[in-house]
Amino acid sequence: MTILDWLQDYTIQNVVIGAALLGLISGVLGSFAVLRKQSLLGDTLSHAALPGVCIGFLIAGTRNIGSILFGALVSGALAALLMLALTRNSRLKTDAGLGITLSTFFALGVVLLTYIQGTNNAAQGGLDSFLFGQAAATLRSDLWIMGGITVAALGLVSLLWKEFKLVSFDPSYAASLGLPVVWLEVLLTVMIALAVVVGLQMVGVVLMAAMIIAPAVAARQWSHRLEGMVLLAAAIGVGGGVFGALLSALSRGLATGPLIILSVSSVVIVSLLFAPRRGFVWEIVRLRRSRRRLRYQQVLTTLYQLAAAHADSRYRSGQGMIDTYHGTSTQRALRKLHRRGYVVRHAAPPEEPNTAGQWVLTPAGIHEAERILDSLGREAL
C-alpha cells in the first residue's frame, strides 16, 4: 500500500479522525485537570464509565453509540457526585473516595457486562472493545457524535476561558470576584467526563486516565503560559493519538489504547528530559557547570587567602596541600586557573628543587580573587 492508498482507506480515515478528536479534547481538558491537581479524577471517571456503557447498551438493545456514550457520561457524572458526597460528608479522604468509586463502579460494569454476555444478544459483540479500545471498529457515524462533543467542549472552554483560567490558578480570588466557583468546577469535571466519553472507543476505559494526564504534563514542560500549554497539549494529544491509532490499525491484533498511551507517554519522557529550561538534562548540565565554577572560585580564593595570611603575594602552595584543604582533587580547577593566567607554576631555583610545580598567584589572579571576594562580601568570610 502506498501512502495515498492509506489515506483513501475508509477505516484508516476514521481512525485518524477519531484519534485526532480524542487528542484534541483530552489535551485541552487534561491541562485544566492537571493544573487543578485532579489528574486521577480522569482515572476514576473513565473506569466509572463502564456501567454506563452497559446500561446504554441494555436500553438501546443494540450497539448504538449515542446511547452508549450518553450512558457513559451519566455514570461518570454519578461517580463524580458520589465521590464528592463521600469525601464531603465523611472522614474519607480524596484518594479513598477516588479509589472507592473507581473500583465499585468498574465492578458494577463488569457485572453488567457479564449479564449482557449471558443474555446472548447477538449485537453485544464489540462491547469488550470499550475495555482497551478498538480504533478499527470506529464508524463514520461515531465520528459525528465524537466530533459534536469535542466541538461543544472546546466551544465552552473558549467561551469561559477567563473564568476557567482563574478558577484553575486562584479559586479563592475567583470566588472573591463573585464568580460561581463551584459551578465552574462542576463544569470542568463534567467536561472531563466528556473527554472520557470521546476516548472510550479509541483507548478504552482502562487507559483513558493517561490520555488526560500525559499530553498536559508534556505540554507543561514547554510552556509557562496557559494558552501555550493548552495548544501544545492539544497538538501532542492529536499527534500521539493519530500515531498510536495508525499503528494499531495497521498491525493485526494490537489493542489501540496501549499504543496510543505509549506514543503519548514517550512525548512525556522526551519533554521531561529535554524541554528548554525545565528539561531534566539541562538541569543536570547546569548543576555540573555551577558546581565546577564554584570549585574553581574556591581554589582561587584559597590561594589568595593563603598568600594574605603569609603576607607574601608570591606565596607558593603545593598541589597536595590544596587538595587536602578542599578534601578533593583540585587539579582540574587549577588547570583552568592556569589556562586563564591566574596562577603559574613555580619555577624552582636550583637550591630548592622540591618546590617545583608549586602554584603561585599572578597579579591577574590576585585581582580576580579580590573581585570574587568583593562580590561575596568580605565580611561573610
Add this chain to the structure above:
Amino acid sequence: MLAPLFDNIPLMIMLVGMLVGIASTLVGTFLVLRGSSMLSDAIGHSIVFGIVIVWLLTHQQSGPVQIVGAALTGLLTVFLTELLVNTQRVKKDAAIGLVFPVLFSIGVLLLNLYARDVHIDTHTVLLGEIGFVWLDTVSIGGYPVPQSLLSMGAMTLLNGLFVLVFFKELKLATFDAPLAKALGFAPGVLFYALLMLTSGTAVAAFDAVGAVLFVAFVIVPPSAAYLLTNRLWLMFVYGMVISVLSSVSGYYLAVAWDVSIGGMMAVMTGVFLLLAFLAGPHYGLLAQLARRRGQRRLNENRTLAVHLYNHEGEPEQAVENVTRALREHLHWDAAKARRVVQRSREQGHVLQEGELLHLTPAGRAIAREILEPAKF
C-alpha cells in the same frame, strides 16, 4: 475426610474470595489511613507487566519466585512515581497517572504479541476468573487444593504476620511518621515493605479477580471500617468481616443472576461501604443528621428557657411568657412555637398555667447555666 471440602466448588470459590479480601484488608487499612489508596490502583495495573514478563521468562504462573518477580513491578511503579515527583516537574497524582498506564500498556501489548504463549488473555487481566479457581489444583497430602487458595492463603499468612509483628511500628509510622523517624523506626522502609506485600497480594489475587477489581478489595473494606470505628485493631476486624460477608453474598448473588462472581463480590464491598456511610453509628450520615437535629432541639429548648427566665416575675410577664409572644420575640412560627413549648413541657422544663408559661426548677437551671456560666 477433607476430600468433600475440596470438592465443594462453591466453598472453594468463596474461600478464595474471602482470602483475597482479608489479605487485601490487612495491607489496605494502612494505605487508606496514609492517604495512599490510589497506589493500590497503580500497583494493580502495573503488575500485569510483571506477570507477563515472568511468564515469558519462566513459563510458570505460580510459585514464590513468580509472585516475588511480578510483585517487583508493583514496587517499580512506586519507585518511578517517587522519582518523577522528586524531579519536581510533576505532582504526585499526575505522576501516579503517568507511570502505571505505561507499564500496563506494555503488559497488554506483550499479551497481544505473545497471545499464543501466555495463559491469560486481556479479558482475564481485568476481570479475573474466580469461578474457575477450582480447575487449577495441586495435590497436597492427596487432596486437590486449588492453586489460588494456596497462594492467597500464603499471602494472607504473610500479611497477617507482618501486621502482627510490626503492629506498633506500623501504627506509629501511619499516624505520626516524623516521630517514628525520630525514634529510629525507618517509616520509609516499613512503607516499602507494605507496598511489596500489597504487590504480592495483587499478583496472588490476579488469577481470581484481575487487576482492577483487586483495588476494590484493598480500598473499600478498610474505608467502610474506617467509617465505623476509631480503633485500629477494630478496623482490621470490621474490614475482614466485611470481606467475608461480601465474598459470600457476592457469590450467591452472582450465581443467582449468572454474572461475574469476582465483580459481584467487589460490588458487595461497595454496598457495605454505602451502608456504613449511611447508617454507621457515629460517622454515618443518619447519625450525623440525628446529632444535628438533637443539637437543634436542645438549642430551641434553651432559647425558650432563657426567654422565660428573662421575663420571670416582671410586670410584662403576662404578655411575654405566653406561646403567642414567642412568634414575635423569637421569630418562631406558630407551629414551631407550639412544638417547642410542647417538648419543653414533656421534658419537665416548663409548666403551663392557663396561657402563662412557668419555668420549673430544672428549666431555670438550664437558663442560668447559659446566663451565669461562672457559677456552674
